[in-house]
Amino acid sequence: MDRFYFPSWVNRLVVLLGLGAGAGATYLAVAYTYGTLPSTLNVGYSPEQPVPFSHQLHAGELKMDCRYCHTTVEKSSFAAVPPTATCINCHSGAGPNGTTEYTAVHATSLKLLPIRESARTGKPVDWQKIHDLADYVYFNHAAHVNRGVSCVECHGRVDRMERVWQDKTLSMAFCLDCHRDPVPRLRPPNEITNLAWTDQPDPSDPESMKKHAEEMQKYYGEIHASTNCSTCHR
Ligand code: HEC
Ligand code: HEC
Ligand code: HEC
Ligand code: HEC
Ligand code: HEC
Numbered sequence: 001m002d003r004f005y006f007p008s009w010v011n012r013l014v015v016l017l018g019l020g021a022g023a024g025a026t027y028l029a030v031a032y033t034y035g036t037l038p039s040t041l042n043v044g045y046s047p048e049q050p051v052p053f054s055h056q057l058h059a060g061e062l063k064m065d066c067r068y069c070h071t072t073v074e075k076s077s078f079a080a081v082p083p084t085a086t087c088i089n090c091h092s093g094a095g096p097n098g099t100t101e102y103t104a105v106h107a108t109s110l111k112l113l114p115i116r117e118s119a120r121t122g123k124p125v126d127w128q129k130i131h132d133l134a135d136y137v138y139f140n141h142a143a144h145v146n147r148g149v150s151c152v153e154c155h156g157r158v159d160r161m162e163r164v165w166q167d168k169t170l171s172m173a174f175c176l177d178c179h180r181d182p183v184p185r186l187r188p189p190n191e192i193t194n195l196a197w198t199d200q201p202d203p204s205d206p207e208s209m210k211k212h213a214e215e216m217q218k219y220y221g222e223i224h225a226s227t228n229c230s231t232c233h234r
Pocket of ligand 2 (some may be wrong): 051052053054057058062064069082086087088089090091105106109110111112115
């Protein structure tokens with residue numbers, strides 16, 4: 001009886017196929033592990049908002065300071081999202097006989113309808129939360145903002161975002177990376193909300209690092225960003 005023999009090049013093909021399958025499985029395992037770590041899941045998260053509010057327009061082009069709207073950021077752990085009244089300062093609707101207030105911007109814009117509805121009914125706008133640490137982590141805005149840490153360190157260039165997304169992992173490694181050596185990343189108090197600030201010291205120039213450290217010492221005194229577990233897990 002005749003037997004069929006595979007040509008010898010098939011052996012190489014079999015090895016190659018085996019390698020391919022192995023690499024594929026490894027790739028999948030790695031992608032799964034890293035792709036689903038809680039720390040990497042949220043970067044880029046950008047839920048649709050009930051009103052297409054643009055930071056690029058308000059904070060970028062119109063140059064409104066972050067604290068005009070996020071009023072509690074220097075005083076409390078929490079950086080409150082503004083109430084409807086803040087928007088109404090500029091976006092009040094048309095009056096009863098169609099007149100608009102002198103200062104009203106886009107008084108009849110459909111995009112602003114939920115704002116006018118909220119002002120009329122007193123029901124807050126249903127803004128969707130973007131950044132959300134696990135409940136077992138303690139965080140405090142005032143502690144950072146008042147010691148020279150800018151919004152941009154943790155939120156990226158919000159002043160260039162049409163719709164806000166999460167820009168940093170906000171993972172434990174991210175927090176600790178700065179806590180181990182925060183001083184080079186601090187800045188003067190009047191530049192905290194200026195996300196475009198570029199006067200950082202040059203790490204390759206010891207003289208500029210030293211000058212920066214002395215300047216920060218003048219503003220904030222001794223800085224010690226703790227890496228003890230109980231600082232953030234209390
Ligand atoms: C005119 C008011 C206004 C100004 C000025 C403003 N914001 Fe906001 N901000 C809002 C509103 C409203 C929301 C909620 C809707 C949204 O996410 O866009 C928000 C949301 C955010 C969020 C996301 C909050 C979350 O849910 O996690 C961040 C971060 C933020 N702002 C940072 C900034 C920074 C940094 C600046 C200054 C560069 C700034 N904002 C200036 C009104 C403002
Ligand atoms: C200090 C004044 C001021 C405040 C406060 C303000 N805005 Fe505005 N907003 C403007 C101006 C000015 C424009 C229009 C810019 C243009 O059309 O060139 C605008 C445009 C808009 C638009 C686009 C409207 C359209 O039809 O194109 C939306 C949406 C909007 N703002 C939402 C908000 C929300 C939500 C708040 C409150 C969190 C808010 N604004 C607070 C000044 C303000
Ligand atoms: C050191 C990092 C860091 C800095 C600096 C920082 N934030 Fe945040 N921000 C966070 C984290 C983390 C959260 C999520 C907090 C949570 O879920 O408990 C957050 C949440 C927010 C929120 C949603 C409301 C809240 O408090 O949960 C707003 C609005 C906000 N930040 C605005 C700002 C503005 C404006 C600045 C600068 C003046 C700023 N942040 C500086 C890390 C930071
Ligand atoms: C860019 C630098 C930087 C980043 C990023 C950063 N921190 Fe800090 N953190 C600081 C500095 C500076 C202090 C103040 C140290 C001091 O007061 O001497 C501080 C203080 C703290 C404190 C003490 C607050 C208090 O009540 O005294 C906590 C809690 C904290 N950080 C949590 C976090 C968490 C959680 C994250 C990540 C989501 C984070 N930090 C990211 C620089 C940073
Ligand atoms: C500067 C703040 C900070 C310090 C200090 C800190 N952690 Fe964390 N920790 C975090 C943050 C932020 C997360 C992630 C929370 C999230 O995913 O929302 C986290 C998450 C964790 C988790 C959950 C698993 C994970 O990796 O996501 C464990 C366990 C943990 N921390 C243990 C510790 C221990 C043990 C220490 C002391 C050696 C410590 N942490 C110090 C901020 C901190």
